[in-house]
Amino acid sequence: MITPPARSTRIGTLVRAFALLVAVLSLPGCAERTAPTAAATSAEALPLIPAPVQAERGEGRFRIAAGTIVSIAPGDEPARDAANHLVRLLRDTRGLDLSVREETTPSPASIRLQLDAQSPVSQTEGYALDADAQGLRIRARDAAGLFYGAISAWQLAGADTGRDGVEGGAIDIPVVTIRDWPRFGWRGQLLDVARHFHDVDTVKHVIDAMAQHKLNVLHLHLTDDQGWRIEIKRYPKLTGIGAWRTPPGAGRHGTPQRYGGYYSQDQIRELVAYAAARHITILPEIDMPGHAQAAVAAYPEEIGVTGERPPVAVDWGVNPYLFDTDERSLAFIRGVLDEVLELFPSPFIHIGGDEAVKDQWEASPAVRAQMQRLGVKDAHAMQGWFNEQLADYLTSKGRRLIGWDEILEGGLPASASVMSWRGVDGAVTAAKLGHDVVLAPAGWMYLDNLQTERSDEPNGRLAVLPLSRVYELDPVPAELTAEQARHVLGAQGALWSEYIPSRRHIDHALFPRLAAVAEVAWSPMAARDWNGFLARLPAQLQRYQALGIGYSDGAFAADIGIDGGAHTALDGGKANIALGNQTGAGQIRYTTDGSEPTLDSLRYQKPFAATLPVTVKAAVFTEDGQPLAATRSRHFDRQTLLSVDTQGLRNCHNGGPLGLRVPLLPDMPGMDTPVYNVDLFYACWTYPQARLDGIAAIRIDAARLARNYGLAHDQSKVHQYPSSLPRGERALGELEVLRGCDGEMLAQMPLPEGSALGEQFELEVPLPPREGVHDLCLRFTAAIDGPLYAIGAVQLIEATAQSPPVQR
Structure with missing residues (x-):
């Protein structure tokens, strides 16, 4: 496997209004200052996410x-x-059509929002x-505070699910006193639009959801090897x-025959304004010096190291193309940055800086000569020099450079900040050196990892990142010492889009994990509690439903299996059915007669015996009867067992995911696309615990x-299994x-002719x-410079007099 895990590929199992932010950062002791000044009290299951610093319930209700x-x-x-934003949300989720009125003295029984320099909460x-x-009444000393107070008021009102018992969308909210402010000034979410382009409406959809979670930084990853997504007028070929x-x-x-897209500068301005109205600033990322193949494809002679024009990349991962380091390339980059700075008011500009394979620099006589003139010892230090040129230019324009933690390796300009993705070590190193840091560690915050181990998960990384893991960070x-901790600006989630081609994929990957990201970034540790978060989450899921957010319910969905494994049920025709779910939350109700489970169905308490064949259906509800997850179904008979x-x-080499x-x-655009679990380095799968008695x-x-x-330097790790076919037939493989990967060879079968990608076929031997x-070990001996072969399903076939096994 790649070590350390690649940020853009994450191949293998990973272990791995912004103007207000300027005000926050300008104050001394950011991390220390945002600690609660009083002990945070329990929100007592108030439906608020993220959890507030202080919330105290009283007696009585107020009707909206x-x-x-x-x-x-x-x-x-x-x-x-x-107020207008609150009214829109109440209309969209409760069907209430309220009016905003200017009044010197608020009307009786009204909702009052007021900018108040004497608000009891002084924090930004x-x-x-x-x-x-x-x-x-909502009071705040700044506009963002009023906005977040409105979000909390909306959350208190909940979503109209038809269960409130009050007609017309009206709702009674509890008497409550809330004093709340964020722990961190940087509360972000990355959206990668370079690998798969997402249109303006989809980006607005993400912005709206971020605002509803009190997040304030949209990190928009605009360029990479696979696409350049922002119009630069002086360089139209980009x-x-x-x-x-x-x-x-x-x-x-x-x-499609041609895939891609980009944002015009007018569309960028539209997105920036849309985000700013929701107190979110868009942080642009323009990758340099690596992840540059799309740019080099457009202007190879101006910015490429070799001068040769590559195609825009179709390969995910680490590709070799870098920006050149000469003055012509730097002038080009400054021209790009000038237009980027005009479009984005963000105080930070993200330059990437990660996964810059130095082969082209090291092979270039011109770059080597430049390194000698500059007294730069090696290519890593050359990237440090390159970053320093960018940092100096951004500083001259009143902006700050931020990059992924690899920028530490070649020496870091004093003004630069670090975004730590390879765990937290980069943040620790940078903070100890006096640099500001943002935490986006892969092992906690990379939301393109699958949410569960369920078979109904779509594309993604097989390193499962459950809701609980996100919440732990x-x-x-x-x-870090208290002084060093002052350099922690905040945290953000990351959604890389190699396997996120559509808005439906975005929703499935982000939600409900974005709720955990929000609580990590906003709430003080004293207010955070996993069980309390789970108790508040059903109300959040109802809000998602009302807003048309296609969230994943996988963390709560019923897992249906056989206690002891499938082979235990083949003798005697009975199976011991075990149910559960990832979080352990909620009540599981099930049926075995084919009907849909309801609250009147049997409640699962422990594994139960069932006679085959049987179809088990299970749904999950909160303790008070609200649906937590849609019905899941599994049929058990001899064939499925x-x-x-x-x-x-499973993985042939460690028994884990592939x-x-x-x-x-x-x-492919569809959410229901066929999916295949693969290991890029070994075309080998294990069918665990296969019962071979009577199998033909x-x-x-x-x-x-x-x-x-x-794969860059990891290409050498791709394993070629030797073929036993005659020499002339080995190309196909x-x-x-095998019985075990080091055991007896049970069968061999040539692969069918054909080379069309996306071709599905059946083998029977x-x-x-x-x-x-x-x-059972299943492996392909096909050449590793051809298609990647994958397995979608395996069926063991029993011997019968009527249907002898055939080879085809």
Whole structure:
């Protein structure tokens, strides 16, 4: 496996309004200052995410109904903006159509929002919310605080699910006193639009969701090897050429002949303004010096090291193309930055800086001569020099450079900040050196990892990142002193888009984990509690439903299996059915008669016996009866007990997941695309605990996938299994079936002719008689410079007089 895990590929199992932020950063002791000044009290299951610093419930209720006035003081424009946003949310989620009214004295039983220099919460972005029987009042000393107070008021009102018992969308909210402010000034989410382009409406959808979670930094990853997504007027070929690629398997299964897109400068301005109205600043990332293939494809002579024009990359991962280091290249970069700075008011500009393979620099006589003139000792130090040129230029324009933690390796300009993704070590090192840091560690915050181990998960990384793991992160590493911790600006999630081609994929990957990201970045540790978070999450899921957010319910969905493994049920025709879910939350109700489970169905308490064949359906509800996850179903009979799908196969070398869960073709748009679990380094799968008694053949559903992975120096780790075919037939290779990866060869079968990517085919081969339960090893001997072969499902076939095994 790649070590350390690559940020853009994450191949293998990973272990791995912004103007207000300027004000926050300018204050001394950012991390220390944002600690709560009083002990945080329990929110007592108030439906608030992120958890507030202080929340105290009182006796009584306040009703919000169709006639409720949302009151603001005359001329209070920040209050008007926050009030209008509150009204929109209440309309969209409760069907209430409230009006905003300017009033010197608020109406009785109204919702009052007011910018107030004497608000009891003095912290930046903080707010005070007081609700009693006479009304609801939100006060803050800045516009962002009012906005976040409005978000909390909306959350208290909840979503109208038809269960409230009050007609017309009206709702009774509890009497409550809230004093709240964020722990960190930087609360972000990265959206990668370079690998898969996401249109303006989709980006706005993400911005809206971030605002509803009190996040304030959208890190927009705009350029990479696979696409340049921002119009630069002085360099039109960056989008004319660099924004488009010819995808593998073009023309098959809905894959377009030409894939890509970009944002015009007017669209960027539209997005920046849309975000700013929700107190979010867009942080642009322009990758340099690596991840530059799309740019070099557009202007090879101006910025390329070799002068040769590559295609826009179709390979995910680490590709070799770098920006040159000469003055012509730097002048080009400054020209790009000038237009970027005009479009984005962000005080920081992200330059990437990660995974810059130095082969081209090291092979270039011109770069080596430049290094000698500069007295730079090696290529890593040369990247440090390169970053220093960028940092100096940005500083001259009143901006700050931030990059991924690799920028530490060649020496870091004093003004630069670090975003730590390879664990937390980069943040610790940078903070100890006096640099500001943002935590986005892969092992906690990379949301393109799968949410569960379920077979119904779509494309993604096979390193499962459960909701609980996201919630665990403390952005202030324990290794830092109080003084060093002042350099921790905050934290953010990351959604890389190699396997996120659509808005539906975005929703599935982000939610509900974005709720955990929000609580990590906003709430003080004293207010954070996993069980409390789970108790508050059902209300958040209802809000997602009301807003049309296609969240994943996998953390709560019922897992249906056989206690002891499938082979235990083959004798006697009975199975011991075990149910559960990832979080352990909620009540599981199930049926075995084919009907849909309801609250009146049997409640799961412990494994139960069932006679085969049987279809088990299970749904999960909160203790008070609200749905937590949709019904899941699994059918058990002899055939299904003798089969596994791609998710049931294991890694031949460590018994764990295989690294990636990839679609049939990389640019297929559908959410229901066939998916395959693969290990890029070993074309080998284990079918665990296969019962071989009476088995006469094995059938394998397979596919030819694109081998579109830039592995750089890790290419040598890709294993070629030797073929036993005659020399003239070895190009295609074969499928081998072994009893254990180092054991007896049970069967071999040549792969069918054909080279079309995205082609699915079936292999069936006889097996010699064997008894007992064994791990079966399935591997392909195909050449590693051709398609990537994958397995979608495996079926063991029992001997019958009517259907002898066949080979085809």
